[in-house]
Amino acid sequence: MSNALSELTNARKAFGLTHDALAQRAGVSRMTVQRTEAGKIDPRLSTLQVLARALGMDLMLVPKALRPDLEDFIRSGGRFLGQPSGIGAPASLIDELLQPDEAAKKLTAPKGRP
Template sequence: MICLGVNVNDLSKPLLEIGSLLKAARKDLQLTQEQVADMAGISRPRYREIEVGSAAARVTTLINIARALGLELMLIPKAITPAVNALLKPHDDYDDLPAFAVSSESDDHD
């Protein structure tokens, strides 16, 4: 999952990013554009426009495409996008990451 910050005045970059993510997911599943389009209930030319980032899509269309690719479309508050991206970023050494944080209940009541 990748979080995209969208500037409403310039949608070309987010459309290209979304299309690139859709294409990568489709190729990972070894599906054709035609297969994804059929599963999403749209035409192949329409799917191609979305995948190459040359056209915007309705939210319902993106949900259908995401489901066809085994993905989930999520809206995340812009303020927490950096934190979500940090969690999704691959880490070189997982041993340096805390598995959990321990808080003593007695520390909270003093």
């Protein structure tokens, strides 16, 4: 089963929905839901989209090169706001917010300019 199908199946079960209940919400047949989850059919993208939306989810295509960073971001609960220190990276947003004096200096116009 693909990751997308596995996530949709897990979401359906987490909501306590039967195949029939999800099918009604999504406007597809119960057999479509059952056969899709069982891997007996290769569903259209549009079918996966309506199933996802019926579960309050959305499908998103991500470039392969960005996937590890996106997965890390999601796992962190959205708290991954900067690169690790020590590698020449700019300070993270959190570091900037914790040092308001330094941030204020950056916003001050240079001397001799209005």
